[in-house]
Amino acid sequence: MKTTQPDLTIPTHEFAGQRVFVSGGTKGAGEAMMRRFAAGGASVATTARRAPTGTDLPGLFIAGDLSSAAGVTKTVTALLDALGPPDIVVHNLGGSDASGGGFAAIDEERWMQELNLNLLAAVRIDRAVVPAMVQRRSGVVIHVSSIQHRLPLPESTTAYAAAKAALSTYSKALSKEVGPRGVRVTSVSPGWIYTEASQALVKRLAASGGTDEETARQGILQSLGGIPLGRPAWPLEIAELVAFLASPRAASIHGADYVIDGGTVPTV
Template identity: 45%
Template sequence: MNSTEKELTGKVALVTGGTKGIGKAIADQLAVLGATVIVSARSKPTEDINHDFIAADVTKSSDNENLALKITEQYGGLDILVNNVGGTSSPAGGFGVLSDEDWEKDLQLNLLAAIKLDKALVPSMIERNTGVVIHISSLNGKLPLYASNFSYGVTKAALNNYSKALANEVASKGVRVITVSPGMVKTTAMEAFLSSYGNSIGKTLDEAAQLVMDSLGGVPMNRLAQPEEIAHLVGFLASPKASYITGANYVIDGGTIPTTF
């Protein structure tokens, strides 16, 4: 890549859950664009990573405050925050099988973790009158599936609403807030989910994947996305080329949602 294309040179970015899957792809792409990239996860992976690492459980306010302090001390501040952490371990089967604990776990991981980290890091962006916050949501926040991941979709819908409200509040203060909602992406987490879902209904992983795609109304591209395809969109949205974009929710789903309005 030509040096003139490194549009994020001099910027500091944090990607939560940045050691694997979509998060790793995003971290790698931001680095390609010239950013200094920090990744966080509960524990450092055993394999080598190409970015700075700070351990944090972003569902805990104390860990988020510590993360913000370390970023300020070591890097002088943050320009780009990608709230990527999310997922679900809740059982398939719909409303009746979900316990209070299932709901609470999904709320913590898919909504409150982002809120807590924003609370720790966005004020410093406002003080500097610059910054970009990107929330990684899900197609299920717009197109819920009660049979396979009921609580996950509900919490992602809440994240979408929160992201839009935050965007409206901080737009005049120099901070852009954007949501990215991927459809089905080929990651180890997705494969684990499909395997678990398949086991619960007596289907193979591939059969479970097809069932989920069918339940969404079909995926016109008839495949799962690659993590890098999500990362390229995030890289653009974090860049100066997207300087007039805020408050939007970008769905990247292979054409799954049948309408655009």
């Protein structure tokens, strides 16, 4: 598997004068999005529960917990006070730490945690900032979903996959409502992304299995049913797709879901 990041040429002024908010933008694909928008000339902001350490993350950081209605209200208030109303919003926040055991092992509290994090955070943020986009008849909203809304892994991620499926449906509904009023809405569904967390997982699997990292990576690929491209996506590749969809180059793209998974989803 090739593990060298691609060299992508970045337009340096395409987001000049734009205010961009990326939720969950302190690591992984979210961090790559922050850097990509900043490199394109945007004023960028993000939020997470804890401030990043040991990084030169560009833009404004707001400490906040988006998994609750109160946390969203506090975060959005700070965002508007510091940056003003965003022109582009990317809902990158998401994830799951549910244990295995199938649907019966997911209790009420875990279901609500997965829904709050992977669905309702985006709904609440949109409710706070999209009306201003509608009023000025300009804005872009991108929801980061997952291929798991089509390929759920029932052993451990049923609630996550269900929440992402709901997010994709919500994104489509929002696009139909606000598109005629000047606001573009799209969604992006990544497969396996080779983040620092993924790299750490590979190292753990290699160590626990007494194999090398390439063997461990191939084991993950097999568990996903294979990735025809032969590798996961790099965070900056996700960021480049998001940047394209947010840019004027994609001015006619609206209401669509873009899969970026190296061919993992086996159907049309």
